[in-house]
Amino acid sequence: MTTRLAIRFAACAAEGRAALVTFVTAGDPDHATAQAILHALPGAGADIIELGVPFTDPMADGIPIQLAGQRALKGGQTLRKTLAMVRDFRKVDAATPIVLMGYYNPIYVYGVDVFLKDALEAGIDGLIMVDLPPEEDAELCLPALKAGLNFVRLATPTTDDKRLPKVLQNTSGFVYYVSMTGITGGVIASYDAVGEAVARIKAHTNLPVAVGFGVKTAADAAAIAKGADGVVVGSALVEKVRLSLDGAGKATPATVPAVTDLVSELARGVRSVRKAA
């Protein structure tokens, strides 16, 4: 089955470049503004969209994404509303892949089978679940694959060669390499080490490898784009949302452009380098 993710990664590869994967939190700072951001992302240069599902206890996230989740929850965002956002997006964009990223509890409480059905109907392409390692594949990964959704796994600096095959076994769509031991929004210590890790993973799989955690600027994106098939940016984008808000924490006319301007810069960064063959 050819999925939207496979088609998009192949198209970027044909252009000799990495894909830009942009993360925003669903419902941040409010449902309508988040919907407007979502609609504007592809035009600004996002190739793939990661849509963060807000959760009260985001154990792997740094402060920017923690705050984004809190803003969204305060605005009344729910998983149901997040699915509705994607449904609305699909009315205008049938090609840009959307991957939901978050923690398992909201999906578990929604009910796995019903969720998978609703997610497919909404037009979601894949799932990234931070707290579901391969040891818990029976929970959501296997049912998702069976339902026809991609399940994107995180590989990390602690995933050694012995463990890597286990991590890759039921992964589909792409592999998300976490650039550091740490939380989202940290600082990448060495691009060389990231490059080596990407090469190591690519020796084990034909899937595209995207790199995330700590990519903030067009220069970061360009440095990562040399070796990786995708560059993920999240914390830097939700920080743009935060900095655009008024004193009461409400969206302003500057909110959507603040995000899309950075996405455009990042897209130029990604396009500025030709990927190593």
Add this chain to the structure above:
Amino acid sequence: MTVNPAPNSFRNGPDEQGRFGIFGGRFVAETLMPLILDLEKAYAEAKVDPAFRTELDGYLKHYVGRPSPLYFAERMTAHVLALAEAKGGTGGAKIYFKRDELNHTGAHKVNNVTGQILLAMRMGKKRIIAETGAGQHGVATATLCARFGLQCVVYMGAVDVERQKPNVFRMKMLGAEVIPVQSGTRTLKDAMNEALRDWVTNVADTFYCIGTAAGPHPYPMMVRDFQSVIGHETRAQMQEAEGRLPDSLIASIGGGSNAIGLFHPFLDDPSVKIWGVEAAGHGVESGQHAASLAGGRPGVLHGNRTYLLMNGDGQITDAHSISAGLDYPGIGPEHAWLHQMGRIDYISATDTEALEAFQLCSKLEGIIPALEPSHALAKVVQLAPDLPRDHLMVVNLCGRGDKDIFTVAEHLGGM
């Protein structure tokens, strides 16, 4: 509720996936997964190494002060007898206190910390992190780190830092760094999130010393094993005092480590009735409580599936209890399973009931209990009058109340 068919033993869990029935598991980020597997392996090796056992027993005896006494609470017993007579009954159980409040550092927490710190050193880890609510686990961890010259970082919700100042000072005196956590609701659950964020960042040299029988496998099992010294001692001590097993056990439950420690060695003795007491705060029906079994549903948080307080969207909601040590929106996964299996009867006590029991125990027995075991004591006073006079009831006095005197004074309007 429907009671599932009983397994051959209630003491065989968890399975190799770290599950107690559907509860437990390893719901952690991939970065932590190799660390958790390492820990599981190191603990499995230590558990069967007689040298580790000998070393642990030595510190428990000479440093912690174990065994803790099993004390016949004569005036509390007379009190429940009088309550029985006042309502025309002939009952009134014989009450024993398992005195874990006499441990070094003043609570049961140190039993587990001693085990985990010895394991950390065995694994060559030099930096210890911990989360704490009331501060008792933080103090115990800071204490053992001081004793063995290890670096200690304790995460504590900013709200708890404010309401448990004496323990913050104690931790600092012991050389620990206390980091007030400003994220989320700024209480115990957020402290645990922040400790996990630290661990995922400092993977090479850091050991995460979890304070309760929850979290990803192997923590619930490991913490239970280290706390089971409470139940093993109780068995032997009751045999010596009365020549038989107790008829019932009762303990308070936040995450549930003191309770599982007392209960676990007795789970396969069907004659032993067991009560776990959750914190009902302002009352379970008020919505302001910390009773995950009574008022929650199964969900996934902090590495395990268990009963959680949450809304319809799976967002974790605030717990409330007068006791900072019980103020947590979840419960250890083994308790969730024992609840489902019907082996243990889980009940709850309100803030008000706990405050009354706190004063009663202080005046009758000359023992100021912590607010946590005061929840169990509140139920003892209600249950014991209806039990026969030859009924032997053990309550786990898991902590002393020094840390709580300011909170209690505030609620009673000064003293």
